[in-house]
Amino acid sequence: MNYKKKKVITIGVVCELTGLSERQVRYYEERQLVFPERSKGGTRKYSFLDIERLMEIAEKMADGMQTFEIKRMDKQRNATLREKMLKGQINAQFGQRATKRP
Structure with missing residues (x-):
């Protein structure tokens, strides 16, 4: 399996890496733009591809989309x-x- 596809990154780390708030990341999930997995305890888990996707979304949103x-x-x-x-x-x-x- 490609390491970029493994969903192992928590939302806190995602926020640190992207500069997005947890609220923004959750909103993009609500809008079905990203699809994190959930651990048995309900913790969101993201991949490096998800992080790239979130950055792409944030750039498009900053451009007014x-x-x-x-x-x-x-x-x-x-x-x-x-x-x-x-x-x-x-x-x-x-x-x-x-x-x-x-």
Whole structure:
């Protein structure tokens, strides 16, 4: 597993690293922009990728974007990625068939 994906960082450390308040980090979670895991005791656990994401969100917010705009951009980006992946799979499928034929 990639170390950047491991959710091991507490919200306090996230705040120290990002300069965001706990309230801001929780708000971004409420708006479904970040998705921390929870320990058995209910403690939020973040990854390094989450920290990068939080910094990206904070920069966009500082530039005047609203959370709904960020979420809409994410959905568009994910749809584009899904489309590219599907096209790649289709191309790979047809490419394999073309090479198997005499």
